[in-house]
Amino acid sequence: MAGTLFYNGHTYSNTDIISVELNKGMTFILSHKSDLTGTYIKGSKQISVISGNQCAFAWFSDYSLDCDPLREQLIPINKWGKEFIVPFLNFKDPKSILRIVANESNTRVLVVDNSTSSTRVLSHGNFIDIQMTTDGPLYVNSNRPIQVSLIVNGAFSRSRNGFMSLVH
8 A cells, every 4th residue: 555544544554454343244345545556465265356446547648637447356365366468458559557566575577578578576465566558468477466457438439438456
């Protein structure tokens, strides 16, 4: 989590724990202005986690007058992968971002496009955002499981209809 979070009369920072008890069929909504990417969520029973952003223009500062709500159900950590092919999406004006999240320290991530490759090492809960500028697919490989999501702004017009999709 970047910054601090205010919930139920308390202020929480990066390593603090929020504990919530839910019964069957109940939901918990945490609305905030901080980026919670990398936050660890666990339950004593099966749970579903929906992540997103009410107004995602912060990722696309050149479209700061408009925003897109983004939502996606997250994949459990034990289902994360190590190898991905991210398709090229041929939309009118894509400003796509690839967000890669690590659950374990010393996670080496290799990203290869048509002409270049780069390697980064991530710590537990850290992430990288990669602006997709290539006109072809990306290949992503890691030595430990990672979560990869594709965030596309203005897919069908210059400032509307963005979306987020997990690559699995």
